Amino acid sequence: MTDIPSDASAAAPSTGEEGAAPRARAGTLAGDGREAVAGARSGSLPGAADPAADRAAERRRARRSRRYRRDVKWSPYALIAPFFLFFIAFGLFPLLYTGWASLHRVELGSPTDMEWVGLRNFSRLMEDDFFWNALRNTFTIGLISTVPQLLMALGLAHLLHYRLRGSMFFRVAILTPYATSVAAATLVFVLMFSRTDHGMINWALGLVGIDAVDWQNGDWTAQFAVSSIVIWRWTGYNALIYLAAMQAIPNDLYESAALDGASRWQQFRHVTIPSLRPTILFTCVVSTIGATQLFGEPLLFNQGASPTGGSDHQFQTLGLYLYEQGWFNQHLGRSSAIAWTMFLILVLIGLLNWAISRWIRRSS
Amino acid sequence: MRYRTRTSRKAVVLAAVAALAGGLLAGCAEDSGGDEPGGSSGGGGGGKGKTTLTVGVFGAFGLQEAGLYKEYEKLNPDISIKQNSVQRNENYWPALLTHLSSGSGLSDVQAVEVGNIAELTGTHSGKLMDLGKVSGVDKNAYLDWKWQQGTTDDGKTVGLGTDIGPTGICYRKDLFKKAGLPTDREEVGKLWAGDWNKYLEAGKRYKEKAPEGTAFVDGATGVMAAVHASGKEKFYDKDGELVYKDSPGVKEGWDLAAEFAEAGLTAKLQQFQPSWDQAFSNGSFATVTCPPWMLGYIKDKAGDKGEDQWEVAAAPKPGNWGGSFLTVPEAGKNKEEAAKLVAWLTAPKQQAKLFDKRASFPSASAAYDLPEVKDAKNPYFGDAPVGKIFAKAAEGVPVQPIGPKDGIIQQYLADTGMLGVDQKGTSPDKAWDKAVKTIDNALDQ
Numbered sequence: 001m002t003d004i005p006s007d008a009s010a011a012a013p014s015t016g017e018e019g020a021a022p023r024a025r026a027g028t029l030a031g032d033g034r035e036a037v038a039g040a041r042s043g044s045l046p047g048a049a050d051p052a053a054d055r056a057a058e059r060r061r062a063r064r065s066r067r068y069r070r071d072v073k074w075s076p077y078a079l080i081a082p083f084f085l086f087f088i089a090f091g092l093f094p095l096l097y098t099g100w101a102s103l104h105r106v107e108l109g110s111p112t113d114m115e116w117v118g119l120r121n122f123s124r125l126m127e128d129d130f131f132w133n134a135l136r137n138t139f140t141i142g143l144i145s146t147v148p149q150l151l152m153a154l155g156l157a158h159l160l161h162y163r164l165r166g167s168m169f170f171r172v173a174i175l176t177p178y179a180t181s182v183a184a185a186t187l188v189f190v191l192m193f194s195r196t197d198h199g200m201i202n203w204a205l206g207l208v209g210i211d212a213v214d215w216q217n218g219d220w221t222a223q224f225a226v227s228s229i230v231i232w233r234w235t236g237y238n239a240l241i242y243l244a245a246m247q248a249i250p251n252d253l254y255e256s257a258a259l260d261g262a263s264r265w266q267q268f269r270h271v272t273i274p275s276l277r278p279t280i281l282f283t284c285v286v287s288t289i290g291a292t293q294l295f296g297e298p299l300l301f302n303q304g305a306s307p308t309g310g311s312d313h314q315f316q317t318l319g320l321y322l323y324e325q326g327w328f329n330q331h332l333g334r335s336s337a338i339a340w341t342m343f344l345i346l347v348l349i350g351l352l353n354w355a356i357s358r359w360i361r362r363s364s
Numbered sequence: 365m366r367y368r369t370r371t372s373r374k375a376v377v378l379a380a381v382a383a384l385a386g387g388l389l390a391g392c393a394e395d396s397g398g399d400e401p402g403g404s405s406g407g408g409g410g411g412k413g414k415t416t417l418t419v420g421v422f423g424a425f426g427l428q429e430a431g432l433y434k435e436y437e438k439l440n441p442d443i444s445i446k447q448n449s450v451q452r453n454e455n456y457w458p459a460l461l462t463h464l465s466s467g468s469g470l471s472d473v474q475a476v477e478v479g480n481i482a483e484l485t486g487t488h489s490g491k492l493m494d495l496g497k498v499s500g501v502d503k504n505a506y507l508d509w510k511w512q513q514g515t516t517d518d519g520k521t522v523g524l525g526t527d528i529g530p531t532g533i534c535y536r537k538d539l540f541k542k543a544g545l546p547t548d549r550e551e552v553g554k555l556w557a558g559d560w561n562k563y564l565e566a567g568k569r570y571k572e573k574a575p576e577g578t579a580f581v582d583g584a585t586g587v588m589a590a591v592h593a594s595g596k597e598k599f600y601d602k603d604g605e606l607v608y609k610d611s612p613g614v615k616e617g618w619d620l621a622a623e624f625a626e627a628g629l630t631a632k633l634q635q636f637q638p639s640w641d642q643a644f645s646n647g648s649f650a651t652v653t654c655p656p657w658m659l660g661y662i663k664d665k666a667g668d669k670g671e672d673q674w675e676v677a678a679a680p681k682p683g684n685w686g687g688s689f690l691t692v693p694e695a696g697k698n699k700e701e702a703a704k705l706v707a708w709l710t711a712p713k714q715q716a717k718l719f720d721k722r723a724s725f726p727s728a729s730a731a732y733d734l735p736e737v738k739d740a741k742n743p744y745f746g747d748a749p750v751g752k753i754f755a756k757a758a759e760g761v762p763v764q765p766i767g768p769k770d771g772i773i774q775q776y777l778a779d780t781g782m783l784g785v786d787q788k789g790t791s792p793d794k795a796w797d798k799a800v801k802t803i804d805n806a807l808d809q
Contacts, residue, residue: 105809107809108458108461108462109461109465109483109487109488110461110465110487111462111465111466112465112466113465128805129801130802130805190638191638194639195639195787214787214788217784217787217788303634303637303638303639306775306779308776308779308780308802311779311780311781311783311784311787311788311790312780312784312788312798313780313802324806327454327458328454328772328806329772329805329806329807330458330461331808331809333809334809
């Protein structure tokens with residue numbers, strides 16, 4: 001009980017400072033402007049004797065203040081404009097154009113040659129076994145990667161929340177997988193999950209007397225292997241998010257819980273978890289989005305980077321199927337329809353998240 | 365003072381915006397830079413200025429590595445050549461397709477792999493120059509089938525052949541000896557001459573006394589591809605109809621490869637994967653179908669340990685595996701000069717040089733009598749007369765109709781079909797149905 005409060009209270013002021021700093025800065029900025037106006041007004045005072053000069057000064061003053069007002073009014077837009085320009089060019093336009101392309105028969109060989117097919121690209125997905133297979137795989141891989149990942153992250157964050165010797169080192173260490181490239185990590189995992197006796201995991205299994213597993217060719221083993229890459233890469237990242245949220249939980253809650261005789265575990269369940277609820281929801285949403293778009297890991301897990309996701313399509317995700325249709329089979333229209341379906345699935349998940357978070361807020 | 369900080373802050377923001385916008389423009393400009401190959405010097409026709417020709421290739425194509433660009437620049441002081449290389453053809457080809465249809469981003473010369481040439485002649489021939497009429501290009505100097513592959517139905521030759529890949533069989537002498545098979549390349553060739561079934565028989569003989577931990581071939585997918593390449597007909601018939609489901613040649617290859625898998629003669633490997641590479645250095649299989657360009661690959665992967673262990677013999681039936689073409693897009697600024705360059709690069713003499721330096725086997729049969737090819741020996745492969753072996757194979761390669769989706773069909777037949785038979789023990793019939801379903805889905809627009 002002694003560790004947590006001291007750590008939390010040490011952290012609390014620092015977050016307070018962080019929060020206050022922007023406000024203070026905003027204050028000086030506003031003050032800055034006011035003084036500048038005052039300076040301009042006082043500068044015109046000496047010319048009051050001459051009416052013409054006065055009028056000119058008046059006009060100048062009006063112009064300046066108009067310019068200033070315009071500045072205040074419009075420059076924020078100018079400042080955020082670059083983001084929106086980029087967003088329109090690289091976000092909105094591709095999104096809309098993909099939607100347009102999904103209503104056509106478009107082939108990669110001649111992308112300008114479009115033939116209207118209405119919703120056929122979507123309706124054919126309904127009876128496309130490969131699409132359903134990919135959707136199922138995306139779901140199962142998402143489940144077996146997200147759930148253990150978030151549980152482990154929660155546990156790790158809890159451990160890191162204790163005052164540890166070299167806590168900085170551990171915090172940096174758990175973030176390192178996140179900093180590695182997908183390609184490099186996946187290629188190492190491919191070697192580890194190798195079918196032959198050279199594979200590190202099969203070697204370790206052999207030590208405890210389990211026969212070598214053909215990881216890539218089994219349905220579940222392949223999905224487990226792909227998930228393990230995701231888990232390895234993202235657990236530390238989520239742990240840090242949880243840790244930050246934990247440090248913001250007021251100390252008094254733990255103190256009063258302790259006074260009521262709550263054990264460590266009870267404190268974790270009844271104080272930490274409820275306070276983390278919004279954070280947990282956030283990580284769930286982010287991980288779900290990540291899982292829906294899973295692409296690099298399953299692509300590279302197939303040796304030779306073939307987009308089929310194994311000889312049985314056993315680990316072909318939606319992202320991979322989209323890529324296969326568009327860039328391998330060269331059907332851009334069909335591929336666009338898959339992309340839009342993925343987008344709609346994500347919108348659905350977003351709505352679900354919104355509903356759940358409202359329900360949580362109400363019930364608490 | 366304050367005012368100045370404000371302006372300077374503004375200036376910083378402006379500068380940042382400008383930098384971002386500049387980056388955006390530069391980003392776009394970079395791509396369009398290819399639009400006008402040698403843009404700055406493109407007007408070189410006017411006099412002294414040099415013309416820069418760009419050549420778009422994939423992988424380690426070899427023209428630059430063999431010093432052919434330098435030689436051409438020496439012969440033509442007004443020309444300088446720049447190469448744009450993309451590592452993998454899977455990335456190079458889709459980009460080339462979009463560039464061709466938009467008419468921008470093209471190099472003056474574009475290389476095309478044989479797996480894509482039918483799609484090119486079928487759908488994009490209008491955007492490419494007819495190279496058959498360029499002076500110095502002699503149709504009779506080339507193998508007829510290679511010339512036909514680069515020519516459209518109405519006789520426009522849009523691609524001139526560079527190299528081809530006539531196949532032989534590379535085998536390990538030491539493993540053959542231990543298994544009680546002959547080791548001399550002539551005798552080994554006779555072991556299976558003319559019939560893939562004899563190759564299977566040799567495999568079964570090998571298995572009886574196989575050295576521990578070795579298999580007869582690398583994998584079933586490799587065998588299937590080799591048999592398919594050697595048939596009279598593959599996935600399309602001569603009218604361009606897709607017939608792979610009923611083609612006897614395709615069935616023969618499928619069945620034979622499945623028999624290899626079911627008889628346990630394969631090392632269950634997929635070609636060009638890390639585990640395949642490792643197997644070369646571990647010596648875990650005894651034979652592999654090999655075109656000339658693979659000899660260098662084997663030497664690389666097998667290393668010093670494999671020195672003098674590998675040999676090349678004739679294949680049961682030779683086929684063609686790989687090879688490329690050079691094309692000149694109409695949209696290029698310097699297409700006359702580019703065509704001259706292509707004619708020179710694909711002439712028999714230069715092809716022989718390319719073989720000497722890079723083991724890319726000439727598609728110009730006239731090169732087979734040149735000393736670089738005729739007398740070529742490969743020291744790593746026990747001084748095998750590779751020039752003669754592969755020239756003989758090249759003349760035996762069947763004239764096989766090729767189609768626009770050959771590459772996709774072949775890959776799916778292997779990846780979603782035969783690979784399952786080989787690695788997971790799926791029944792061949794079930795695997796065939798699965799592969800056909802995947803191919804049908806892939807070809808349906």
